Amino acid sequence: MSLxxxxxxxxxxxxQAVYERVRHVLEEVGASPGRGxxxxxxxxxxxxxxxxxxxATLFGIAxxxxxxxxxxxxxxxxxVLKGWxxxxxxxxxxxxxxxxxxxxxxxxxxxxxxxxxxPNSPSGHLDLDExxxxxxxxxxxxxxxxxxxxxxxxxPAEEVAGLCRHAGVPLLxxxxxxxxxxxxLVDEWALGMLACSGHKGLLGPSGVGMLYIRPDLDVAxxxxxxxxxxxxxxxxxxxxxxxxxxxxxxxxxxAGLAAGVEFILxxxxxxxxxxxxELATMLEQGLEELPRVRLYRPEIRGTGAVSFNVAHxxxxxxxxxxxxxxxxxxxxGLHCAPLAHKALGSFPAGSVRVAPGYFNTRDHxxxxxxxxxxxLRHAGR
Amino acid sequence: MGDFERVMISxxxxxxxxxxxxxxxxxxxxxxxxxxxxxxxxxxxxxxxPVTIFVNDRELVTLLCTGHHxxxxxxxxxxxxxxxxxxxxxxxxxxxxxxxxVRIASSLDASLVEHLWQKRTxxxxxxxxxxxxxxxxxxxxxxxxSDVHITPAQVWERMxxxxxxxxxxxxxxxxxxxxxxxxxxxxxxxxxIGRHNAVDMIIGHAFLHDLRLDDKALITTGRLTSEIxxxxxxxxxxxxxxxxxxTSLAVELAAALNVTLIGYVRNGKSTxxxxxxxxxxxxxGEG
Numbered sequence: 001m002s003l004x005x006x007x008x009x010x011x012x013x014x015x016q017a018v019y020e021r022v023r024h025v026l027e028e029v030g031a032s033p034g035r036g037x038x039x040x041x042x043x044x045x046x047x048x049x050x051x052x053x054x055x056a057t058l059f060g061i062a063x064x065x066x067x068x069x070x071x072x073x074x075x076x077x078x079x080v081l082k083g084w085x086x087x088x089x090x091x092x093x094x095x096x097x098x099x100x101x102x103x104x105x106x107x108x109x110x111x112x113x114x115x116x117x118x119p120n121s122p123s124g125h126l127d128l129d130e131x132x133x134x135x136x137x138x139x140x141x142x143x144x145x146x147x148x149x150x151x152x153x154x155x156p157a158e159e160v161a162g163l164c165r166h167a168g169v170p171l172l173x174x175x176x177x178x179x180x181x182x183x184x185l186v187d188e189w190a191l192g193m194l195a196c197s198g199h200k201g202l203l204g205p206s207g208v209g210m211l212y213i214r215p216d217l218d219v220a221x222x223x224x225x226x227x228x229x230x231x232x233x234x235x236x237x238x239x240x241x242x243x244x245x246x247x248x249x250x251x252x253x254x255a256g257l258a259a260g261v262e263f264i265l266x267x268x269x270x271x272x273x274x275x276x277x278e279l280a281t282m283l284e285q286g287l288e289e290l291p292r293v294r295l296y297r298p299e300i301r302g303t304g305a306v307s308f309n310v311a312h313x314x315x316x317x318x319x320x321x322x323x324x325x326x327x328x329x330x331x332x333g334l335h336c337a338p339l340a341h342k343a344l345g346s347f348p349a350g351s352v353r354v355a356p357g358y359f360n361t362r363d364h365x366x367x368x369x370x371x372x373x374x375x376l377r378h379a380g381r
Numbered sequence: 382m383g384d385f386e387r388v389m390i391s392x393x394x395x396x397x398x399x400x401x402x403x404x405x406x407x408x409x410x411x412x413x414x415x416x417x418x419x420x421x422x423x424x425x426x427x428x429x430x431p432v433t434i435f436v437n438d439r440e441l442v443t444l445l446c447t448g449h450h451x452x453x454x455x456x457x458x459x460x461x462x463x464x465x466x467x468x469x470x471x472x473x474x475x476x477x478x479x480x481x482x483v484r485i486a487s488s489l490d491a492s493l494v495e496h497l498w499q500k501r502t503x504x505x506x507x508x509x510x511x512x513x514x515x516x517x518x519x520x521x522x523x524x525x526x527s528d529v530h531i532t533p534a535q536v537w538e539r540m541x542x543x544x545x546x547x548x549x550x551x552x553x554x555x556x557x558x559x560x561x562x563x564x565x566x567x568x569x570x571x572x573x574i575g576r577h578n579a580v581d582m583i584i585g586h587a588f589l590h591d592l593r594l595d596d597k598a599l600i601t602t603g604r605l606t607s608e609i610x611x612x613x614x615x616x617x618x619x620x621x622x623x624x625x626x627x628t629s630l631a632v633e634l635a636a637a638l639n640v641t642l643i644g645y646v647r648n649g650k651s652t653x654x655x656x657x658x659x660x661x662x663x664x665x666g667e668g
Contacts, residue, residue, distance in 0.1 A: 314504075314513070316502070317504070317513060325497050332504065333504070349509045375493070375520060378493060
């Protein structure tokens with residue numbers, strides 16, 4: 001049986017309730033939400049409302065209607081960047097941003113959006129002094145990844161949020177890696193926008209993400225279309241969530257996401273974080289004892305993602321050896337985050353990322369470390 | 382087409398065969414020219430025999446070779462492929478010439494190597510790709526560290542030495558010649574129908590005699606391909622020299638593995654593809 005250690009890409013397995021909820025919605029509900037008055041359509045709408053409510057509880061958002069369902073964190077980020085930034089605007093990003101941020105901004109740069117990068121140390125620590133300096137004059141937007149998807153480095157999101165609030169600049173927090181693992185309070189931190197995926201730490205199925213936009217921020221929608229509301233008007237409704245949600249939503253995915261969030265609320269986010277960080281520490285300690293291993297250890301760890309390289313061995317080769325030799329699934333290469341790899345010193349080859357999830361055990365980590373020991377016994381001359 | 386010759390092997394009586402060395406046989410063959418005229422002549426042919434290597438009673442591979450120095454061939458092959466790592470791994474070696482079998486007992490647990498052996502590497506497009514195509518090679522081959530230096534004159538002299546030693550080639554034109562050398566002299570000569578086999582014999586000899594390789598050069602008449610490069614790098618040979626040319630992948634691998642690759646050594650000239658720092662040669666420009 002495969003040992004899955006790629007939870008930073010997507011969590012696997014899911015809580016049993018997630019599978020059951022998806023199946024229930026597909027088999028028993030079936031209808032499209034917000035488009036009809038019959039019982040099944042009302043039930044479908046209730047599925048969405050229930051999911052919004054649970055996410056609002058998890059993230060400390062008073063008004064669930066400010067939560068928008070998207071396809072994934074990438075779409076959520078695209079909505080904000082393309083709906084908020086205009087030619088001539090200036091945006092600050094960290095040096096650990098994912099291509100979900102870097103690539104839309106590269107396109108926006110072609111129409112005159114000015115992108116400035118705040119440096120991070122090789123251990124992933126954001127240079128807050130430089131960040132403070134770059135806040136004057138105030139940029140139009142600050143984008144910060146809450147934890148680096150390469151090595152789990154936690155960014156000082158609350159502090160950055162406070163500085164942004166003081167400067168009157170909205171902060172887009174990319175919580176793709178931390179949602180369901182780290183605590184953050186959207187209203188209390190006065191976050192401008194929050195983007196995250198539903199299939200990683202939130203334990204839902206793939207194909208669903210979420211976006212929060214503070215009510216006072218007028219972000220133009222990325223798409224327009226049918227919402228089931230104010231259908232007599234040609235213009236997209238301005239009220240949320242309909243302003244950003246059009247077309248039939250991924251109801252089974254959203255239902256599964258709600259089940260995942262329920263699981264997190266029941267287990268306790270602190271217990272989940274504690275377990276994942278404990279496994280990451282075990283990984284780091286075990287890897288450190290091996291010859292030729294270089295760890296990209298974060299200054300402050302926020303998730304279970306551990307990145308490393310073995311001298312003279314391409315990370316892709318090592319990943320394949322773990323797969324072919326031991327049926328262990330890890331992610332190798334640049335993890336869609338070349339900027340982060342440049343900051344961490346692992347560009348262009350990238351690294352091997354081992355990302356345990358809540359359902360991994362200490363035995364799994366020992367199994368992985370034994371595989372590494374076995375491989376490195378044969379390595380070199 | 383006037384000088385075109387076609388060799389047709391006739392049925393030869395084994396008793397009539399000439400046996401000038403243990404590596405060749407002779408037979409009578411029809412030498413034809415394009416006009417349709419032919420003469421029967423004795424020809425030397427290099428032997429080709431199948432040899433099967435067994436490790437701990439498990440059949441591993443059958444090599445087609447000339448059939449000599451089978452101990453070196455088997456041990457060198459196993460060393461280069463990762464089935465043997467040090468002399469202490471080798472518990473026994475038995476050659477059965479009648480059945481063409483080499484049986485080796487090894488104390489090394491090579492189950493992982495065997496499991497991964499010759500499996501094609503599969504990597505994603507996310508990040509700089511690998512230069513290896515077999516996963517196990519990526520694990521076993523590491524950059525070669527060496528202080529050895531060689532001059533172009535020495536390269537040319539050693540290539541001439543190699544040709545002087547190649548009696549079987551002169552008889553048959555059917556083998557590849559390979560030698561292990563210091564910059565000053567050839568230490569060991571082997572030939573075989575397979576250029577890989579000849580290299581394996583060199584590696585096997587060094588393994589069996591605890592000969593260090595990191596201060597020596599491998600000289601061959603074979604093309605410089607990725608397989609030869611990987612094989613040499615896995616045992617720490619810093620310099621490879623050939624009468625023939627190199628392939629693109631061999632040069633890429635040589636750069637990655639810090640191997641000096643010198644090819645097309647003919648008429649006093651040579652082409653250094655990688656590892657220029659080990660070749661004492663002044664460079665006057667490009668183009």
